[in-house]
Amino acid sequence: MKIIASTLNAKYIHTNLAIRYLKAYAAPDYDVELAEYTIKDPTLNIVTDLYNKKPDLIGFSCYIWNIEETIKVIEIIRKIMPDVKIVLGGPEVSYDVIHWLNRLPEINYIVIGEGEETFKQLLDELNGNMELDKVLGIGYLKDGKPVINPVRNKVDLREMPSPFRFEEDIPHLSKRVIYIETSRGCPFSCQFCLSSIEVGVRYFNREKIKEDIRYLLDNGAKTIKFVDRTFNISRSYAMEMFQFLIDERRPGAVFQFEITGDIMRPEVIDFLNKEAPAGLFRFEIGVQSTNDLTNELVKRRQNFEKLTRTVRMVKEGGKIIQHLDLIAGLPEENYDSFRKTFNDVFELEPEELQLGFLKMLRGTGLRISAKHFGYTYMDHAPYEILGNNVIDFDDIIRIKQVEDVLEKYWNDHRMDRTVKFLTSQSFDTPFDFFQEFGTYWEKQNWSRIGHQLEDLFTRLKQFLSEKNIKDSDLAEGLMKYDYLINRRYKPRKAWWDDIVERKTRAELYEELIKEGKFMNDLNLNERELYKHTQIEVFPFCIKTYQQTGNIIPQTSFGIIYFEPADGSPTIYPLDTIIVQKKTVS
The missing domain is CATH 3.40.50.280 (Cobalamin-binding domain)
Incomplete structure (x- = not known):
């Protein structure tokens, strides 16, 4: 055959x-x-x-x-x-x-x-x-x-042959996400998840798994994602694998895991914070909801206090990127409750926050009891919910507006400083910022048209201006800061209005050249200074912001140096380089 x-x-x-x-x-x-x-x-x-x-x-x-x-x-x-x-x-x-x-x-x-x-x-x-x-x-x-026909007994995973030793896969390993499993099953019984159907956790042969990982790395694999439902269910096993991956790492390799945050032991995190190279590991942590009744109804055991401790310890270590998941539409989680869930989790400032919507998967306990909670949902895959007894389709539409701008303005990391400022200073809660902006985005029909990078800045600027948002001038200054610091090359055209006047710019460059220290420190001649730098004005004190993170409203100038070697720009406060009484306060 x-x-x-x-x-x-x-x-x-x-x-x-x-x-x-x-x-x-x-x-x-x-x-x-x-x-x-x-x-x-x-x-x-x-x-x-x-x-x-x-x-x-x-x-x-x-x-x-x-x-x-x-x-x-x-x-x-x-x-x-x-x-x-x-x-x-x-x-x-x-x-x-x-x-x-x-x-x-x-x-x-x-x-x-x-x-x-x-x-x-x-x-x-x-x-x-x-x-x-x-x-x-x-x-x-x-x-x-x-x-x-009757279902067969589970296969002995320890005797499973390797699925990675096919020659036709080798040319593609460096370009694809490679999935690997070291166990099957899940110790938890979350009623919205298919993993709740299979009882118990079974493990593959550890040494065979390690040999497969070595083989994949030796043949160029860069991104390896472990699909174990709870990779850290066994502390000793997780520690053994983490140590192995640290020892066997290759340049550019990244390993991703699904972690249960509230059972992560502090000593494991301490070990990773000390021993793991930055960027080697990524954690995906499912939070889903912080509503205790909701979690009880879906048989989800979760200690949010311990989960918070884990996320914060990992974040303080600065070594591991964290991706946290939320699910809108779980039982008894109405719009206001989900708003609280979102704010609880956003406060942890994960590098990525995924806002998903409940899907009534075939075979799950929640689909079986859907009528009890008044669920309506799509007849065909992905079976996403349309409402239940505490949340209607209007609420779902609103939350989808949050999801849209969350992806563009937080998960894509185009303006982290700006979003942190707006969510902490200009709006009552982070959710309120994303909701108001998302609703405005939809009313402008922007979801139906494409966008360039600059469009994301001009659209946020328009929203802040039309809505008369508190401290919008400071937010726009941070937008400019974010835009410049994330560019590899000098922008040819500015999207902002507060352009430094030609005369002022000339005076500042003249003082820089006369003083000389800045050019000497960066080993720049006069031609290179003009080619690789740009002077901009900001509505806050750059020096204070860079040193303390505090926003002090005042006019200050910064010079942006676009490093030609790797394209990573740096913003220097000009008042720490020169004294220009006429133009710098």
Whole structure:
């Protein structure tokens, strides 16, 4: 048989771990060819590529983000390849098998749950006696009626073959996110998560995992993401792996983990703060809600005080980037409660804060009890909620406006100083800033048009001006500071209004050249001074701001030096370099 294991990834840089395990487990009896696409690829392009491979069997790995696009591919495949066997697997089709068998008459089989051993046995029967009733863990139609065979026992993860030793993957390792798992299962029972369905945690062979990581690093892998649901459930295991990764690190390599924040021991964080190189690790921490009743209703055990301690200790260490998650729409979390949740978490100043919306995943306890909480939600994937008994669609629309500007103005780190100032000084709470700006953004129809980098600054400037926001002049000064400090090259055109007059600029440069120290310190001649620097005026004292972080309203001048070697600009307060009584206060 010519066998294809395929999937549609969310992005080109992603890789699918599941189909690689299928390929590895089926070998050497079967040579499974991998075929990965993205949900953005034209459907007919995917179909054409699969058709040209002339398969006898195609297996698709299915998730909420790709199921609808996968169905489009399947429907066409069946029309042009009537004899090909089509097998579905993955979390999206494992928990409502009868629904998918009835909805998709084009498919032949569904592999339920953990698929490696099941897929291999299915291939054996299709290649042999066709005794499908012997294949544990599959669903199919027989005489027009659904048949679901008993689910098999869990595979022994310690004996699993490596999914990383395929030569065809080597050229792509440096360009893709490589996913790896060292355990399966989750110790928690959060009712909105599929991981709550599987009881207990099972581990892979540690030494095999370490050898795989060495192999990936030796072959150029740069970003390795551990998909363990709770990487730090075992303190000793986490410490062992952290130490191993520190010892085996390569230049440019980054490791990402899903961490449960409130069980992270302080001694582990102390170890990482001392031993881990900056930028080597990234933590993803699911907070979801700080409402105690909400967490109780979804069976989520969380100590926010301990989680806060973890996030702050990690942040103080300055070594690890943190990505915190929130979910809007959980039971009994109304708009005001979610506002508090957002503010509680934003106060921790994570490098990234993801605001997501509850999805009623098939098989989860929350979907089963959806009527109890008055949920309405999309019929098709991703099953996002439309409302419940405490939050309506109007509230959801408003929170989505928050999500939009949060991504642009915080997670993309284009103006961190500005946002920190606005959220702490100009608005009652951080949520209120993002909500008011997000609503204004939507009313301007900006969500329907594209934007350049400068547009983000001019649009915020317009919002602050029209809304008559407190201390908007200081915020605009910080916007200018953020804009200049994050540029690699001198801007050709300014988006701000307070342009330094030509005469003043000339006088300042004249004093710089006459005094000479600034040029000597940076080893610049007069030509290079004009080429690589720019003088701007700010509505606050730059020197005080840089030394203490305090904003003192006063006019001050700064010279921005755009380092030609690496493009990292530095802003120097001019009043610490020269005394220019006429122009510098």
